[in-house]
Amino acid sequence: AQSVTQLGSHVSVSEGALVLLRCNYSSSVPPYLFWYVQYPNQGLQLLLKYTSAATLVKGINGFEAEFKKSETSFHLTKPSAHMSDAAEYFCAVSDNNDMRFGAGTRLTVKP
Amino acid sequence: GAGVSQTPSNKVTEKGKYVELRCDPISGHTALYWYRQSLGQGPEFLIYFQGTGAADDSGLPNDRFFAVRPEGSVSTLKIQRTERGDSAVYLCASSLKGGLSYNEQFFGPGTRLTVL
Numbered sequence: 001a002q003s004v005t006q007l008g009s010h011v012s013v014s015e016g017a018l019v020l021l022r023c024n025y026s027s028s029v030p031p032y033l034f035w036y037v038q039y040p041n042q043g044l045q046l047l048l049k050y051t052s053a054a055t056l057v058k059g060i061n062g063f064e065a066e067f068k069k070s071e072t073s074f075h076l077t078k079p080s081a082h083m084s085d086a087a088e089y090f091c092a093v094s095d096n097n098d099m100r101f102g103a104g105t106r107l108t109v110k111p
Numbered sequence: 112g113a114g115v116s117q118t119p120s121n122k123v124t125e126k127g128k129y130v131e132l133r134c135d136p137i138s139g140h141t142a143l144y145w146y147r148q149s150l151g152q153g154p155e156f157l158i159y160f161q162g163t164g165a166a167d168d169s170g171l172p173n174d175r176f177f178a179v180r181p182e183g184s185v186s187t188l189k190i191q192r193t194e195r196g197d198s199a200v201y202l203c204a205s206s207l208k209g210g211l212s213y214n215e216q217f218f219g220p221g222t223r224l225t226v227l
Contacts, residue, residue: 009151036218043115043202043218044154090153098167099144099216101153 002027002093004074006102014110019063019078021105023091026072033074034092034099035065044090050074061085081109113137115219117203123225124193132188132222136205143186144216145178146202154202160186193226200224 007022025031032051036044048059055067065076074091086109091102116135124130136143142161146154156170160180168178175193180186190197200223204216 006153041220043220044204045218046215049215092153098156098159098170099154100156101146103151103153 002031002095002100004033004091004093004100004102006089006091006105008105009103010106010108012108012110013081015083016080019076019081019085019107021076021089021091021107023065023074023076023102024072025074025091025093027093027095029095032094033065033067034094035059035063035074035076036090036092036101037061038088038090038104040087047076047089081107083109083111085109115203115205115217117201117219117222119222120220121223121225123227125227126193126195128193128226130190130193130224132190132201132224134186134188134203134205134219136184136186136203137217138184140205140207140217141183142206142208142214142216143180144204144206145186145188146204148200148202148221150199157188190224193224195226198224198226 004025034049035047038044048057050057050067058064063078088104090104092099118133144159145157148154158178159167163183175191177189200221202221204218206214206216
């Protein structure tokens with residue numbers, strides 16, 4: 001069965017600094033990988049997804065993620081953090097009808 | 112356009128009571144999903160509907176949990192004899208098509224269930 005592990009339940013960066021949120025996956029078949037963001041009291045919103053096309057995936061709000069099969073990773077990055085990026089981020093994997101989420105990483109952006 | 116809506120937004124009940132949680136998917140979306148998100152955790156898959164039928168209910172934790180989607184649109188998640196451990200945020204999502212793992216799921220804001 002597929003699963004994802006997010007390293008670091010909390011990440012804090014300064015405004016303007018690089019954002020790096022880590023995700024490693026486990027899947028017996030080529031996976032579909034997703035990053036979702038959850039703002040307080042809101043539903044999850046898709047940031048980006050990997051569907052076996054380009055390994056570098058660009059998403060909304062300046063985020064991108066790179067699929068590395070050799071490392072079974074799909075880390076999320078953003079060159080320069082904004083205050084509005086503060087939220088909970090979830091990595092997810094799907095190789096069937098269901099989707100398995102990681103435990104989430106809470107991103108804090110300091111002024 | 113309207114997104115996925117869920118009602119109620121909050122539900123407080125007593126142990127042993129029965130609750131129903133409702134989900135209105137995006138119009139035209141044939142696939143509907145229920146997830147449960149406990150505090151500090153990611154969403155946990157419960158059940159997936161394709162049209163009116165439950166295509167995958169492997170995530171339902173026990174037979175106290177049941178979900179229906181009689182007309183292929185609105186879905187209701189039903190929990191019998193609630194327990195304190197059922198307290199969580201219940202999320203609903205819909206997608207245009209099911210059966211394809213890369214289809215984007217659109218999530219509702221969730222229903223926060225508290226069992227006292």
